Amino acid sequence: MNRTRRLLILLAAVLLLTGVAVGATLRAADRAAEKDRPRAGGPPVRPGAVTLDAPGRDVFRNMAWGPHRDEIVSVPDADPAGPRTSSGVRCLRFHTAAGTGVCLQSVRSGLRDVYRAVVLDARLRPLRHFDLAGIPTRARVSPDGRAAAWTVFVSGDSYAGTAFSTRTSVLDVRTGELDRDLETYRFVLDGRPHRAADLNVWGVTFADAGHFYATVATGGKTYLVRGDRAERTLRALHENVECPSLSPDGTRVAYKKRVEGVSPDAPWRLYVLDLRTLRETATAERRSVDDQAVWRDGRTLVYSLPGDYGSDLWTVPADGSGRARLLTEAALAPAFIARP
Template sequence: MTQRTRITVLVAAAAVLAAVAVGYIRLAADRTTTAGATSNPVTATADRVTLAPGRRLLVVSDRHLATVSRDNPGGPRTVAQLECVRVYVAAGTGVCIRPDSPWSYHLVVVDRQLRHKRAIPVPGLPNRARVSASGRMVAWTTFVGGDSYNSGGFSTRTGILDTRTGVLASTLEKFAVTREGRPYQAADINFWGVTFTADDNRFYATMSTAGRRYLVEGDFAARTVRTLKENVECPSLSPDGTRIAFKQAIDADPTRGWRLSVLELASMRVTPLAETRSIDDQAAWLDNTTLAYTVRDSSGDPDVWSTPADGSGTPRLLVPGAESPAAIG
């Protein structure tokens, strides 16, 4: 890695870590704010929150799991007592990354009535969470510190759990890597942003090494990953399995920000979307035509926006004062 590349990577890493830290500080400061104090109309009754199928969205609202109607996403929302910094749902299985203390978290798997099925301690600061379409597989990414190879002070840790068998891969860094057709090993490999295919075994994720970021395809049972394409971060597979939404570093330089884009897997053709702001998020598919994602304003407050997945149209505000969106099927 050249000196210039090291500097670029470290600057980008520092910027991301600073953003996460600022977000955490803001969230911690808001912990004394009750759900009823939000500027959005809220029904704060935990017994009414459900992940059963319906035209609703799951979000984090004022640091709690919440649901809102897809037909009126800016309207009343129902907020659970369950405190979360990241959430996701599919087929009645939900995940919540729950804070236990300022620097301690558990990934909690819940059923459609929010009953706890399993809790796993996760290191570092939460960043991403996903559930496979069947509800069987769950994944998460956190920022961690202390890796000796990283003079920037932190890296990522990504894990996957099979909720049916209980098989846990606490870090993808133990998987065998094939980079550009050849076996590859390096101390600085990091993964983030898992998204699952329909078979509950294969998945896509981002892998970084030597200052480069790749889209990888993984095999959970075989414990392998292989690179597919450069400059693809935080992939999100469409419901029909044909496209991946992702954030693309502008001119392959994360310090310049990211452009939300869609990759067609059959042709590997990339379509930049109508959202031109820098989006540092793993977008969620609301259906086969629409994406949702979090945008933070200059003060760090989040809103959920949406945009068409074909590059047409105009981004629109979907759920004000919320983040971490997922469609409840």
């Protein structure tokens, strides 16, 4: 075998081994990418007409991967895991009551994302919009549809630690009058006005357009407060309450409570507080719930937990009985339109 032939054989071997190595690397990269790739599929979604005043419907943010991800969808209350009708309106946080909706959106502006709150009518048409100072985290509409509230993270992006700052606003939907920051309200603790530089307010839930409950944090503690828009006051009622949600009859508040002996990254359990007796009841949900629960009716709570698509909705009785059950997967920020 002459020298030229030997060189050609050597070169062929080198090319073959290089090809094998490159192929193996690409297959490994493919497997890694597949592992990290979001799960495909999920509940079927089709475009259509979504309204906020159709009785017996559930509406929420669709989290299933595909062209309708993040859009507000509607399903029959009797079949919450069934096919979804998508509105085409995208929201990061959403709530609705009495035909009024509030949608917290991300909007591309140049090279960065900015956020805004959009008030929607019953056909999801925009009525007003307001620029937001940070990342959307909570949204609520009063039972009569005449007021809306939202909370954003101004700094930080988690309630688990202490290094965060929030801003909560309340809007009169009819007049457009906006209380931009509830921290300007007078905070009353133990019967006396309390001023503090570290005050944070978040998680509004309405009794009516003029009165609400929320969380106030100061001095390393959290408090359930009752807010009065006319008096511009926040009065502390109970300690260790976060993200309250008022029951339809106005007698109880569901909330997340920090409990001892668990991971600081997952510190909450879901409780219900009787507002008359201040008696607390732990629900049967034993996992950490970092959400503002919603009352599906006077007996049942709905809340989100992490899932394959980012978030699933779970349900549990409010009286401490029963057990937690999956309501529907790939969903967030639910609202339930009651039957007449």
